[in-house]
Amino acid sequence: MRTNPKTKNLLSKSLFFMLLVIVVLISGCSNSNNSNSTARANNTANNEAAQGSEAQDKTVTVAISSDAGIDRLDAGAYDGSMNVHAMIYEGLVEYGEKGEILPSLAESWDISEDGKVYTFHLRHDVKFSDGTEFNADAVKFSFERWIKDPANSLNVATAMQSLVVVDEHTITMTFNKAYYPFLTELSFARPVRIISPSAVEPAGDITGKFIKAIGTGAWMAESYKTDQEAILVRNPKYWGEMPKLSKIILKVIPDPQSRVLALQAGDIDIAGGQMGKIPVESVPVIEADSSLTLQKAQGTNSHFMIFNYKTPALQDLNVRKAINLAINKKSIVEDLMDGIGSEAQGLFPLTVPYVTESNNTWYGFDPLEAKKLLAAAGYTDSDGDGIVQKDGAQLELNFVLQQAEYPEWKSISELVQSELKEIGIRVNLQVLEPNAYYDALWTSKAYDLIMYRTYDDAYNPHAFLLSLFHKTADASAVVWSDPGLESLIDTAVGTTDIQERQTAYDSIFSKLYQEAMFAAIYFPDDILAVNNRVTGFKPGYSTFMPVFWNLLDIGEK
Structure with missing residues (x-):
């Protein structure tokens, strides 16, 4: 106090003492x-x-790569900028460092012993930016607008059996299964955020038409020009600590190099991250500019190479191990990525929940050992052309990638191609447009090797493992099909015991390593460039909240 x-x-010393x-x-x-x-x-x-x-006016201008979509920023939909969703709307809980789930609009919660009933105790004295009251009815309204949508695949939606208002500040959710990531899903930027019943027309109608983005967050929309800019101002009714800035301008700059030029010209103050990536080749330029500071933070995703388990040669464990041992991950980070990132030591970096120093391990760089493993698998260079053969057929693999979204994949794949040739494997690179690339990944499986990335922050590790390493009712696993691994994933996501969950994840990561179910490449850093006039910069813990916006200020460092 x-x-x-x-x-x-005005107090006497004695009176002060008594009060104390x-x-x-x-x-x-x-x-x-x-x-x-x-x-x-x-x-x-x-x-x-x-x-x-x-x-006084304190404004920061931030570069974004595409339209913010303020006119369609419905909390219960997937339209508009995910970053802006998280600035205007709040959820019941918040995603913290290494996946810790923190209170937000819910001060606390209780979970039943069987892991199926969640009771949330809501904050008092919270208002939406238009002055309407935040309460349990508003939470129920927000969820009922999207929870029954058959297109929604979130477990918090598909598994929910009931949503009951207990009193003005208490709401209970009952699910048909135990699934620890329910809370994690409730931290997502959308569609689980809470919107005011007055944001639709007719007001309070769950089928009403979305009119305006009205949330409880620290920011609210002031103005918007499609494909140009969105201006956010601080919400005067915000229940938490008020932002130090009065305004944030989100300026649309689609071209990465143009974002760098705008930074240098002082037209924008912040660029980078998922909002509008900075090209790796521009990092030295930014570091040499005395008016800018490059902010680096270890990311939560990784880039790796998928093996097609239907390719006969890749069904041999020795071949999969040999490919891993042939890739110089240190060279990728230092020579190709200018030190932005680190060597991949598994499927996920240490920033991901349940990933530890002891379970985060992978194959090193050892081309000689790789050649021995190919020989043990029956591959020899019988004609001296540098490519190994088995049963008269050369070991030749098609490696698929795209560079529209990840331009660095081209140079990485070319390095991998040359390194695999050194151990006797011929690799043919196929650079596809995004649509054809994703068709090959998800549908046609027209590849032997393909570059991919894990998801980010709140989706790791559970959602990515379920999506890529677990079969569905309609299809086999995407990356690698293994019933034992799927059983371990089911145990991890279904148990309410934290130690049992950690043990299951330890076994998952161990099995991925022992069976060399993929080839690790690198863990990228999240990088942002910040004008030195901006103070209080602190990177966030998720891609949808890349910066602690409320801490930003203007002043001398």
């Missing part, structure tokens, strides 16, 4: 509700200060 300095000066004793006694007896009330009071004071002493 804080005492107003002016009041302290009373405060200590009350603090010792207080419960969480009292603490929350104190926190709200402090936030109110901070917010008033932000709107008073910091009322």
